[in-house]
Amino acid sequence: MSLKASLASGPSTLDRSSETPVRVLRPRRASPDQTVRPTRAEIELGALRGNLRALRKVAGRARIWAVLKADGYGHGAPAVARTLERAGVDGVAVALLEEAIELRDAGIRAPVLVMGGYYGRAYEELLAHDLVPVVYDASHFEQLARAIRLTGHAERVLVHLKIDTGMSRLGVRLEELRRLLEVAASFPQIGIDGVMTHFSSADVAGEEGEQAMVEQLSTFATGLATVRKAGVAPRFVHASNSAGLLRAESLASERAVADARFDAVRPGIALFGVSPSEHLGCPDLKPTLRLRSEIVSLRTVPKGTPVGYGRTFRAERDTVVATVPAGYADGLPRSLSNAGSMLVRGKRAPIVGALSMDLATLDVTDIPGVAMRDEVVAVGEQRGPLGRDEITVREIAELAGLIPWDVMTSISRRVPRFYRDF
Numbered sequence: 001m002s003l004k005a006s007l008a009s010g011p012s013t014l015d016r017s018s019e020t021p022v023r024v025l026r027p028r029r030a031s032p033d034q035t036v037r038p039t040r041a042e043i044e045l046g047a048l049r050g051n052l053r054a055l056r057k058v059a060g061r062a063r064i065w066a067v068l069k070a071d072g073y074g075h076g077a078p079a080v081a082r083t084l085e086r087a088g089v090d091g092v093a094v095a096l097l098e099e100a101i102e103l104r105d106a107g108i109r110a111p112v113l114v115m116g117g118y119y120g121r122a123y124e125e126l127l128a129h130d131l132v133p134v135v136y137d138a139s140h141f142e143q144l145a146r147a148i149r150l151t152g153h154a155e156r157v158l159v160h161l162k163i164d165t166g167m168s169r170l171g172v173r174l175e176e177l178r179r180l181l182e183v184a185a186s187f188p189q190i191g192i193d194g195v196m197t198h199f200s201s202a203d204v205a206g207e208e209g210e211q212a213m214v215e216q217l218s219t220f221a222t223g224l225a226t227v228r229k230a231g232v233a234p235r236f237v238h239a240s241n242s243a244g245l246l247r248a249e250s251l252a253s254e255r256a257v258a259d260a261r262f263d264a265v266r267p268g269i270a271l272f273g274v275s276p277s278e279h280l281g282c283p284d285l286k287p288t289l290r291l292r293s294e295i296v297s298l299r300t301v302p303k304g305t306p307v308g309y310g311r312t313f314r315a316e317r318d319t320v321v322a323t324v325p326a327g328y329a330d331g332l333p334r335s336l337s338n339a340g341s342m343l344v345r346g347k348r349a350p351i352v353g354a355l356s357m358d359l360a361t362l363d364v365t366d367i368p369g370v371a372m373r374d375e376v377v378a379v380g381e382q383r384g385p386l387g388r389d390e391i392t393v394r395e396i397a398e399l400a401g402l403i404p405w406d407v408m409t410s411i412s413r414r415v416p417r418f419y420r421d422f
């Protein structure tokens with residue numbers, strides 16, 4: 001059928017195509033047993049559990065739904081989910097249906113919330129994998145009801161309703177809420193089990209962030225009242241990401257403190273030991289990720305020798321250059337060229353020259369005793385004969401003009417994740 005004809009035939013084409021089974025693709029990553037190169041990410045599962053405990057203290061009675069989208073913020077979602085599930089997390093949340101299926105395939109039994117709101121032609125997969133979709137549009141209810149009918153699904157399907165309170169991204173706007181609740185009421189086989197929203201500025205310092213959060217909470221309260229007036233009694237009300245959760249403690253108004261945590265919170269980055277903002281401390285959080293490699297080539301070049309693509313660095317003295325097999329294709333921001341550093345023997349060595357796709361070059365002239373196969377740490381802590389130092393995700397993000405979330409989720413699939421659990 002030509003494109004014109006298929007457009008002209010309208011919904012029936014869509015209907016027919018939606019009966020074609022959908023193959024949901026899964027993400028793939030290098031596995032440790034396929035590893036030759038010494039570059040790898042090390043994930044501290046003990047630190048992850050410790051961070052969950054620390055956040056529990058802040059969350060009080062609110063449940064914790066761990067946000068594990070983007071492959072668990074680059075840590076490997078199945079292993080992270082398994083660890084948190086054993087440690088008693090109340091649920092997990094992802095963005096994509098594909099991510100949710102990956103967790104179910106890995107044996108995760110905890111409730112899984114799918115937050116992205118796009119289910120394409122794969123609504124039946126939501127039912128088959130016992131997932132909780134986030135909905136905010138009449139078409140979500142209609143498509144879900146259709147999948148329930150087609151599969152003969154017997155149980156009531158539970159969903160979380162998202163209200164847009166200030167992100168203008170996903171979620172039903174207040175003006176549309178009543179109408180949507182009417183649509184929802186016409187599908188008794190679908191139950192609104194949760195009502196949620198998302199903060200835009202909980203990590204923004206000072207009055208500005210606080211004001212935005214209070215405004216969003218007020219809009220959310222209006223939405224919640226409308227929901228309850230329509231006879232819906234959700235078991236879960238949730239709004240807070242890591243910043244909302246950590247900030248709830250410091251909000252001036254007592255009422256807001258209670259409100260921001262509601263029945264559940266959705267921390268992501270804080271679980272991985274990174275505070276969402278410098279001004280939001282949580283003393284017990286420990287970084288869970290370390291990116292390490294080894295020196296694979298060492299040379300001494302005379303003063304004046306250029307290093308790397310574009311000759312952006314020229315040795316100002318006779319210089320010992322160490323080559324490390326980690327580059328921008330592994331997720332290190334290229335803007336660390338001639339700006340960042342890595343740890344060798346417990347001390348910082350500057351990155352010199354342009355970061356290549358697969359390699360970085362360090363000036364190790366001031367690292368006494370440096371040798372081939374020495375460990376190099378690009379992210380995380382190192383202790384060595386020359387001392388102890390740490391390169392944080394936030395430090396890299398700031399140097400590179402990025403945010404910590406970006407740095408974490410950019411570590412690419414060719415970097416194998418090794419899990420350490422002491």
Ligand SMILES: Cc1ncc(COP(=O)(O)O)c(C=O)c1O
Binds near residue numbers: 067269
């Ligand atoms: C809807 C929603 N909730 C919670 C989170 C977790 O955010 P954070 O990593 O800042 O804790 C995210 C992540 O962006 C999100 O999109």
